[in-house]
Amino acid sequence: xxxxxxxxxxxxxxxxxxxxxxxxxxxxxxxxxxxxxxxxxxxxxxxxxxxxxxxxxxxxxxxxxxxxxxxxxxxxxxxxxxxxxxxxxxxxxxxxxxxxxxxxxxxxxxxxxxxxxxxxxxxxxxxxxxxxxxxxxxxxxxxxxxxxxxxxxxxxxxxxxxxxxxxxxxxxxxxxxxxxxxxxxxxxxxxxxxxxxxxxxxxxxxxxxxxxxxxxxxxxxxxxxxxxxxxxxxxxxxxxxxxxxxxxxxxxxxxxxxxxxxxxxxxxxxxxxxxxxxxxxxxxxxxxxxxx
Amino acid sequence: xxxxxxxxxxxxxxxxxxxxxxxxxxxxxxxxxxxxxxxxxxxxxxxxxxxxxxxxxxxxxxxxxxxxxxxxxxxxxxxxxxxxxxxxxxxxxxxxxxxxxxxxxxxxxxxxxxxxxxxxxxxxxxxxxxxxxxxxxxxxxxxxxxxxxxxxxxxxxxxxxxxxxxxxxxxxxxxxxxxxxxxxxxxxxxxxxxxxxxxxxxxxxxxxxxxxxxxxxxxxxx
Numbered sequence: 001x002x003x004x005x006x007x008x009x010x011x012x013x014x015x016x017x018x019x020x021x022x023x024x025x026x027x028x029x030x031x032x033x034x035x036x037x038x039x040x041x042x043x044x045x046x047x048x049x050x051x052x053x054x055x056x057x058x059x060x061x062x063x064x065x066x067x068x069x070x071x072x073x074x075x076x077x078x079x080x081x082x083x084x085x086x087x088x089x090x091x092x093x094x095x096x097x098x099x100x101x102x103x104x105x106x107x108x109x110x111x112x113x114x115x116x117x118x119x120x121x122x123x124x125x126x127x128x129x130x131x132x133x134x135x136x137x138x139x140x141x142x143x144x145x146x147x148x149x150x151x152x153x154x155x156x157x158x159x160x161x162x163x164x165x166x167x168x169x170x171x172x173x174x175x176x177x178x179x180x181x182x183x184x185x186x187x188x189x190x191x192x193x194x195x196x197x198x199x200x201x202x203x204x205x206x207x208x209x210x211x212x213x214x215x216x217x218x219x220x221x222x223x224x225x226x227x228x229x230x231x232x233x234x235x236x237x238x239x240x241x242x243x244x245x246x247x248x249x250x251x252x253x254x255x256x257x258x259x260x261x262x263x264x265x266x267x268x269x270x271x272x273x274x275x276x277x278x279x280x281x282x283x284x285x286x287x288x289x290x291x292x
Numbered sequence: 293x294x295x296x297x298x299x300x301x302x303x304x305x306x307x308x309x310x311x312x313x314x315x316x317x318x319x320x321x322x323x324x325x326x327x328x329x330x331x332x333x334x335x336x337x338x339x340x341x342x343x344x345x346x347x348x349x350x351x352x353x354x355x356x357x358x359x360x361x362x363x364x365x366x367x368x369x370x371x372x373x374x375x376x377x378x379x380x381x382x383x384x385x386x387x388x389x390x391x392x393x394x395x396x397x398x399x400x401x402x403x404x405x406x407x408x409x410x411x412x413x414x415x416x417x418x419x420x421x422x423x424x425x426x427x428x429x430x431x432x433x434x435x436x437x438x439x440x441x442x443x444x445x446x447x448x449x450x451x452x453x454x455x456x457x458x459x460x461x462x463x464x465x466x467x468x469x470x471x472x473x474x475x476x477x478x479x480x481x482x483x484x485x486x487x488x489x490x491x492x493x494x495x496x497x498x499x500x501x502x503x504x505x506x507x508x509x510x511x512x513x514x
Contacts, residue, residue, distance in 0.1 A: 002293060028295050042296060049302040049363075063306070064346050104305030107348050107368040112418070114298045116308045122299075148295035155293055161416055163309075177298075214343035216306040270343065287346060 002152045003027065005249045006194045009149060013190050020180075020190040021142040024149035043141045046111055050123045053103055053110050054096065063105040065287055068217040072099030089132060090229060097124035097228040101221035114151045114160040114173055117216045120224030121174035122147055125182050125231050139185060146184045147177035150197045157249065158256035162209035163268040165259025167220075171227040172204035172255060178231035183238050196238035198248035200231050205251075206258055208266035210273025213284035219274055301418050303362040309394055310340065310347035313414025315367060317396055318356020320422060320434045321410040323508045327402025329357050329379050335386035338393035340414075350383050353396060357381075362418060392421070428479050429470050436465055436483040437509040439493070444501045445471045445478040452499060453480060462486045477503075 003009045003023075012023045028039050059073035075098050078084065079091035086094065100120030104110045113122040122144075130140050151160065154173045159165040179200035180193045188196065204227070212218040244251060265272030274280050303312040322329060334353055336344050344350060348368065355370035358377065366373060374381060388395055392413035400408045411424035422432050425440070432438050443449045450469065457464060463485040471478035487509050497505040 024295065031294050043299075046296065046299050046302065064348060107304055107306065107311070107351075109302065109304050109363055109365050111300060111302050112308050112312075113300075115417070116303065116305050116312070119305070144299060145295070148298045151298035152293065152295060155298060160298070163416070213346060214339070215346040217346075 002031065002156055003149065004153070004156055006150070006153050006197070006252075007247070007249055009153070010190045010194065019142075020149065020184060020193050021145035024145040024152075027149070028145075040141060043144055047137070047141060047144060049109070049111050050113075051127065053100060053108065054123060054127050056108065057099040057103055058106070058108070061102075061106040061108070063102075063215070063217050064107070065213065065215055065217060065283070067283065068105040068221055069102050071221070072096075072102055086229070089128060090232065092128040092132065093124045093228050093232065094225050096127055097121060097224040098221060100124065101224040105215075105217045105221060113147075114155065114177070115162070115170045117162065117220045118170040118174035118224065118227060120221070121171065121227035121231065122178045122181065124224065124228035125178035129182065129185060135185065143181035143185050146193060147181040150180045150193075151177045153249075154201075154252055154255070157252045159259060161268075165256065166262045166267055167207040167209040167223060168201070168204050168255055169259055170209065171223045172201050172207055174224075175204055175227040175231045175234070176201040178228060179234040179238070182231060182235035186235065186239050188235070188239055192238045194248040195243045196235045198244035198246070198251040199237055199242075200234035201255055202244060202246070202251050203230055203234065205255060208262060208273050209268040210266055210275045211268065211270050212275045212280040213287050214268075214270030214275070218280075218283070297417060301362060303418060304352075304365060304367045307347045308418040309414045309416050310344060310349045311352045311367075312362040312418035313394065313416075313420050314340070314344075314349045314352035314396065315356040315360060315362040315364070316418060316420050316434070317410075317412040317414060317422075318353040318398075319359065319361060320356075320420065320508075320510075321398050321400060321408070321412065322357045322359055324410060324422075324425065324440075324506060325400050325402050325406060325408045326506065327404050327406040329400060330403045331379070331401040332357055332381040333399040334381065334383050335388070335397040336383065337386055337388040337391050337395040337397070340394050340396055341385035349396075353398070354379075354381055357398075357400070391423075395423070425479070428472065428477075430479060430481045431468060432466075432481050432483060434508070434510055436485070437487045438507070439480075439482045439484065439488060440506040441480040441482075441496065441502060442504040443478050443480070444503065445473075445475050446501050449478070449499075449501055450480065452502075453482065453496065456492050456496060457482070457484065457488065460489055460492050462488055
């Protein structure tokens with residue numbers, strides 16, 4: 001049975017004197033009736049698929065609308081030419097987020113985390129960390145359990161679907177998952193992991209899902225960048241000892257409430273927000289003209 | 293929902309519902325046809341019809357019908373691959389009454405002449421629901437071992453199926469019964485917790501009053 005709250009995970013870790021990721025692993029073993037080795041094997045395969053997607057970015061590829069592609073390479077070039085305002089590590093994070101979002105839009109193979117539209121956030125946090133810090137792969141896999149456990153609680157209590165809860169449910173959830181994973185990697189305890197997730201989610205609360213022409217392209221690709229950078233800052237706050245004044249589970253519940261109140265035009269219908277701007281409508285009309 | 297539904301699936305983008313789910317619909321339809329595909333006449337409804345092209349829904353459905361899974365990197369090239377294999381296909385939009393926004397209707401013909409009509413919906417996160425087979429409600433997810441029995445609507449067929457499963461120690465997770473009219477044509481759809489042995493399915497297929505038996509286990513191929 002998946003955990004119904006982050007508080008439940010924390011209680012479980014205290015009761016059994018184990019780490020956050022171990023609580024998630026145990027749940028997976030019970031849920032899918034698999035051994036520890038089998039569970040790790042699948043997590044490693046997921047990590048390998050993420051790394052494969054990262055290393056197979058194609059800067060010349062364009063999405064079916066022709067509007068997305070090449071910006072990851074542009075960002076990479078910029079970071080090579082000068083030190084970005086955010087610093088070189090965050091430059092790499094932003095580059096990775098763009099690349100993965102573009103790969104998805106261009107029909108390349110990615111790992112939904114938790115969704116395809118938000119597939120760039122977690123890799124943007126983990127892959128540069130793994131490469132720059134020369135981190136042990138086993139610890140990265142542990143961090144992935146942390147992120148999966150957080151994502152699962154969000155999916156159970158609220159939603160991870162843009163159609164149901166807006167972009168806050170996709171990029172927001174991905175950001176919360178990445179924030180928890182990074183906090184774990186940097187030595188944060190279970191409570192800090194949950195506060196990092198909560199702060200990441202809080203800071204994207206209300207984000208609407210307004211894809212131009214209904215496609216996972218504009219603004220989805222670039223929102224992966226804010227999801228990843230927001231995760232880094234939330235993790236840093238949690239590691240500094242800053243806590244979410246609203247308990248993490250209540251933040252998730254608030255996300256659900258906000259999602260329920262969002263107008264249908266702002267939940268993946270491509271009818272509101274950026275999609276409804278004159279430029280957005282022009283793009284949609286051109287595309288429809290093209291496919292006819 | 294397990295943790296690899298959260299970190300996963302590994303899939304070709306851009307959309308879990310419009311791309312990965314569409315591949316899966318094609319894939320399951322191809323399994324259900326039980327024949328090599330010759331022609332597919334495909335109708336898209338709702339959001340599949342309006343944003344399908346931009347999401348590669350059309351290419352995804354064909355990829356699945358050719359036996360590809362949602363993580364197959366050849367999905368964007370499926371039209372070309374279909375042509376190379378001599379498979380013909382057509383697409384159109386259709387307003388299907390009371391259907392889920394992401395619904396496809398597939399009219400399939402196999403190389404040995406078998407035909408099958410499948411109506412299926414992509415319900416989010418790459419998961420699907422097969423809603424109708426040859427116009428009869430079925431409503432199954434294809435995530436568990438699934439047994440579909442077409443039989444004459446006579447007493448005893450449900451007992452035959454359930455006692456066979458009991459004998460093989462197979463636990464039934466869900467069971468649905470449909471018929472077009474009393475004494476007419478009936479369909480049983482069972483999802484089970486354990487795989488069903490091949491010989492038990494063959495035995496079932498030969499019973500009197502049983503018209504057709506279809507079984508598939510998507511876990512087996514993982």
